Amino acid sequence: MSLIAWDEKFSVGVAAVDHEHRELIGLVNDAHDRLMRPGEKDAVVNFLGEIYARISAHFALEEKLMRVEHYAHYGEHKADHERLLDEIRDIMDDYEDDRNFDENRFAQRLRAWFTEHFRTHDAQLHGHLG
Numbered sequence: 001m002s003l004i005a006w007d008e009k010f011s012v013g014v015a016a017v018d019h020e021h022r023e024l025i026g027l028v029n030d031a032h033d034r035l036m037r038p039g040e041k042d043a044v045v046n047f048l049g050e051i052y053a054r055i056s057a058h059f060a061l062e063e064k065l066m067r068v069e070h071y072a073h074y075g076e077h078k079a080d081h082e083r084l085l086d087e088i089r090d091i092m093d094d095y096e097d098d099r100n101f102d103e104n105r106f107a108q109r110l111r112a113w114f115t116e117h118f119r120t121h122d123a124q125l126h127g128h129l130g
């Protein structure tokens, strides 16, 4: 089962950007599928590490675009990216400490962040570029 399903609430109103975000969610779900495979040593650590890498690669591309465009809201937009990456790092650290990982809670937090970020920062950015 997918960790995160595409939700119309995620839409920024630009088809190409929605497509990229769908792909990002697909990558998160692929990592999740691998977590579900038996026999993976330290599967949760690998899973969170992969999600972190996928999401930060997506953010890096978007931040590069903002710099190229001299986008006025670059600072606050990047800060919101950092907020999610910090949260994922905290979840990784907590797991290292107590080996406790609540997958549903993690999915819920990602969904909440995606909904808010896509709807606000990304919609504003891509409305500006479009």
Ligand SMILES: [Fe+2]
Pocket (backbone or CB within 6 Å): 062, 077, 081, 117, 121, 122
């Ligand atoms: Fe963004």
